[in-house]
Amino acid sequence: MSDQPLQFVTPGDFKARARAALDDPALRQSFRGAMDFLQGKRTSQFPDDTELQQLRDLGEAVRRHALAQLPALLEQLEAKLSAAGVQVHWAETAADANAIVLGIAQANHARRVIKGKSMASEEIELNHYLADHGVDCIESDMGEFIVQLAGEKPSHIVMPAIHKTRGDIAELFERHIPGTRYTEDVDELIQTGRRALRRAFAEADIGLSGVNFAAADTGTLWLVENEGNGRLSTTVPDTHVAIMGIEKVVEKLEHIVPLSSLLTRSATGQAITTYFNLISGPRRDGERDGPRELHLVLLDNGRTQAYADEQLRATLQCIRCGACMNHCPVYTRIGGHAYGTTYPGPIGKIISPHLLGLDATADLPTASTLCGACGEVCPVRIPIPQLLVRLRTEANRKPDEPVAHPLRGQGANYNRAEDLVWRFWSGAFAHPRAYRAFRWTATRLRALTPAKQMGWTQHRTPLEPAPRSLSDLLRARGQPE
Amino acid sequence: MSARDAILARLRAAAPGVAANAAPALGARIDTHYAARRGPAAPDPLVLAQTMQAALAASHADVWCASADAWPAQLAARLADAGVRRLLLDPARAESAALARVLPDAVAPVPFDRPIDAWKAELFDTIDAGFTVARSGIATTGTVVLAPDAGTPRTVSLVPPLHIALVHANTLHADLHAAVHAERWHAGMPTNVVLVSGPSKTSDIQQTLAYGAHGPRRLWVVIVTGPAAEPAATACQELPR
Numbered sequence: 057m058s059d060q061p062l063q064f065v066t067p068g069d070f071k072a073r074a075r076a077a078l079d080d081p082a083l084r085q086s087f088r089g090a091m092d093f094l095q096g097k098r099t100s101q102f103p104d105d106t107e108l109q110q111l112r113d114l115g116e117a118v119r120r121h122a123l124a125q126l127p128a129l130l131e132q133l134e135a136k137l138s139a140a141g142v143q144v145h146w147a148e149t150a151a152d153a154n155a156i157v158l159g160i161a162q163a164n165h166a167r168r169v170i171k172g173k174s175m176a177s178e179e180i181e182l183n184h185y186l187a188d189h190g191v192d193c194i195e196s197d198m199g200e201f202i203v204q205l206a207g208e209k210p211s212h213i214v215m216p217a218i219h220k221t222r223g224d225i226a227e228l229f230e231r232h233i234p235g236t237r238y239t240e241d242v243d244e245l246i247q248t249g250r251r252a253l254r255r256a257f258a259e260a261d262i263g264l265s266g267v268n269f270a271a272a273d274t275g276t277l278w279l280v281e282n283e284g285n286g287r288l289s290t291t292v293p294d295t296h297v298a299i300m301g302i303e304k305v306v307e308k309l310e311h312i313v314p315l316s317s318l319l320t321r322s323a324t325g326q327a328i329t330t331y332f333n334l335i336s337g338p339r340r341d342g343e344r345d346g347p348r349e350l351h352l353v354l355l356d357n358g359r360t361q362a363y364a365d366e367q368l369r370a371t372l373q374c375i376r377c378g379a380c381m382n383h384c385p386v387y388t389r390i391g392g393h394a395y396g397t398t399y400p401g402p403i404g405k406i407i408s409p410h411l412l413g414l415d416a417t418a419d420l421p422t423a424s425t426l427c428g429a430c431g432e433v434c435p436v437r438i439p440i441p442q443l444l445v446r447l448r449t450e451a452n453r454k455p456d457e458p459v460a461h462p463l464r465g466q467g468a469n470y471n472r473a474e475d476l477v478w479r480f481w482s483g484a485f486a487h488p489r490a491y492r493a494f495r496w497t498a499t500r501l502r503a504l505t506p507a508k509q510m511g512w513t514q515h516r517t518p519l520e521p522a523p524r525s526l527s528d529l530l531r532a533r534g535q536p537e
Numbered sequence: 538m539s540a541r542d543a544i545l546a547r548l549r550a551a552a553p554g555v556a557a558n559a560a561p562a563l564g565a566r567i568d569t570h571y572a573a574r575r576g577p578a579a580p581d582p583l584v585l586a587q588t589m590q591a592a593l594a595a596s597h598a599d600v601w602c603a604s605a606d607a608w609p610a611q612l613a614a615r616l617a618d619a620g621v622r623r624l625l626l627d628p629a630r631a632e633s634a635a636l637a638r639v640l641p642d643a644v645a646p647v648p649f650d651r652p653i654d655a656w657k658a659e660l661f662d663t664i665d666a667g668f669t670v671a672r673s674g675i676a677t678t679g680t681v682v683l684a685p686d687a688g689t690p691r692t693v694s695l696v697p698p699l700h701i702a703l704v705h706a707n708t709l710h711a712d713l714h715a716a717v718h719a720e721r722w723h724a725g726m727p728t729n730v731v732l733v734s735g736p737s738k739t740s741d742i743q744q745t746l747a748y749g750a751h752g753p754r755r756l757w758v759v760i761v762t763g764p765a766a767e768p769a770a771t772a773c774q775e776l777p778r
Contacts, residue, residue, distance in 0.1 A: 093744050110570055114567055125552065127549050130548075148540045199741035220742075222745070243748075250750060284695060285752075288751055292657070292692065309717065310567065311564075311567065313713050313714045313717055329734070330733065330734055330752070334729065334732075344651065345685075356544045360551075364551040
């Protein structure tokens with residue numbers, strides 16, 4: 057669809073991209089404005105702080121309750137959906153999930169896939185994979201469509217084209233959609249997008265979507281959207297394929313009531329979105345539309361690693377609202393692309409190490425001021441700052457140190473010299489005699505302090521011991537040490 | 538080992554297990570939260586209708602109240618004014634039949650009597666509006682609850698540029714929680730239930746709200762209040778003349 061190659065970036069280049077983003081005033085203005093807007097929208101939905109805190113308690117309880125019995129709920133969901141005629145697939149890795157979707161496409165002789173918004177499909181880079189095998193994927197969410205035309209990836213999980221101005225989009229549409237003139241009128245641009253995609257819905261062989269929530273008790277997939285493209289993708293083509301992270305299931309349909317309210321209010325500041333689309337099976341005999349075949353792909357892709365550790369399991373409580381990125385001072389300044397991961401911002405920093413390994417994402421947990429805003433707005437109370445600190449610890453742990461639940465890429469930031477300094481430091485501070493000896497030496501040999509002190513002196517003046525220690529000063533005043 | 542078994546085995550190795558009575562306790566907490574927000578009094582249907590109207594209007598829908606006697610003629614006239622020529626409806630439903638009887642010649646009722654594959658292009662290109670009767674409504678968020686069936690399939694409320702939903706005032710619930718409980722959703726769901734709270738919209742271009750993204754550009758909701766013009770009709774605004 058696009059004549060530009062997809063830009064594949066990796067989280068390994070994070071620092072260079074962050075620096076470039078900081079030097080781009082247009083991008084910074086774009087994100088600052090968008091984040092202020094989304095923060096305001098969210099605040100307007102929660103005028104009563106007591107209600108908000110109660111609802112967050114419920115949201116957290118629902119998610120933790122579901123995770124506590126996740127294997128049983130997945131089996132229940134599978135049994136319920138299978139009984140309704142849904143084909144349930146399990147994928148351990150991104151490659152497995154891609155192969156499953158391609159298999160479904162090939163079995164149906166499908167050439168054209170129309171996609172509703174799905175971050176899980178972004179995570180496995182499905183479009184690229186299917187295109188390599190002769191199957192065209194068209195993104196139908198307006199933001200995703202814009203990003204696809206530009207040959208880019210989403211910069212925000214809820215607002216994929218948030219980095220684009222209306223001028224950028226006007227140019228894209230003029231260049232890529234035949235018969236389109238340049239206009240910055242948003243209504244006209246949206247109508248152009250609507251016209252361009254209308255035929256694609258009718259002609260697609262497969263509709264592909266994500267899943268916001270799944271209820272194990274009724275076997276229901278709960279999809280949340282505003283545009284109607286998700287409904288069209290899951291209704292009009294003969295086959296519907298839904299992709300879902302294994303963590304999204306909850307025990308009961310009624311448990312989704314508080315979650316759905318938290319999601320729409322936290323994400324876009326809406327009391328409810330235009331459509332809640334609750335799917336519990338394919339077309340039944342006598343029904344005249346809806347997909348004849350319905351597939352659900354359950355995706356692990358590193359989630360079981362987070363699950364294994366009791367503290368890190370909280371990562372999987374996420375309902376993908378994006379509030380953490382909307383309130384993150386780092387995300388606001390560097391935008392979503394700098395991270396080089398499917399999920400940017402605070403949630404991306406704690407989920408990506410499980411999807412890609414700490415070795416590939418070593419810079420991400422450090423890209424935080426630990427200001428705590430993300431944890432404060434999280435609708436399901438994920439302690440994101442604490443998890444960032446934990447991931448820093450794992451990244452700095454000795455690669456071969458045996459631990460109960462080793463993370464892929466453990467010790468990616470391990471530095472022998474730094475480790476020695478810290479060992480020396482903690483040894484000196486734990487033993488009074490060693491400390492006194494260190495103090496005596498440090499104050500007298502202060503002239504020998506190195507001017508370059510690893511990362512510290514990149515942006516700061518060198519640390520130098522004072523000529524006299526606090527203890528010495530106190531003793532000189534006649535006060536006990 | 539299959540992928541399924543491998544994933545489940547990894548989860549089981551770490552699953553902490555959960556107290557068997559945790560779910561009822563969680564359900565009760567959710568119920569208590571919503572019950573407290575609704576207050577002790579049973580909701581007044583008139584207040585619900587007003588709340589519903591205000592919420593839908595705020596979401597850019599056209600919404601009005603009408604008595605059971607008056608709505609078909611009112612709606613028929615309005616459809617003609619809007620230039621609707623082909624209206625999708627289910628003639629087997631009492632409400633749709635009542636509407637069909639009073640439609641002017643300019644507005645042709647079209648039944649969804651074939652599988653979608655048999656007339657996809659026609660459905661996409663020639664139908665101006667779709668008429669549905671909601672299973673219920675949710676007042677606080679201004680939501681119509683649709684349960685598509687053989688006579689009124691899913692695309693009736695989705696593909697035509699105008700969607701008209703009829704909702705009976707006596708089916709209105711205060712909030713989603715009340716709807717889920719009163720209608721016993723846990724006892725089993727149809728293949729598809731759709732909650733519609735306005736016309737299709739998007740803010741994907743510079744956070745600027747635009748309507749008619751991929752679904753219907755316009756949503757009309759008729760709240761049917763009673764058999765005749767009761768005082769109810771004055772509580773909730775009628776169609777402006």
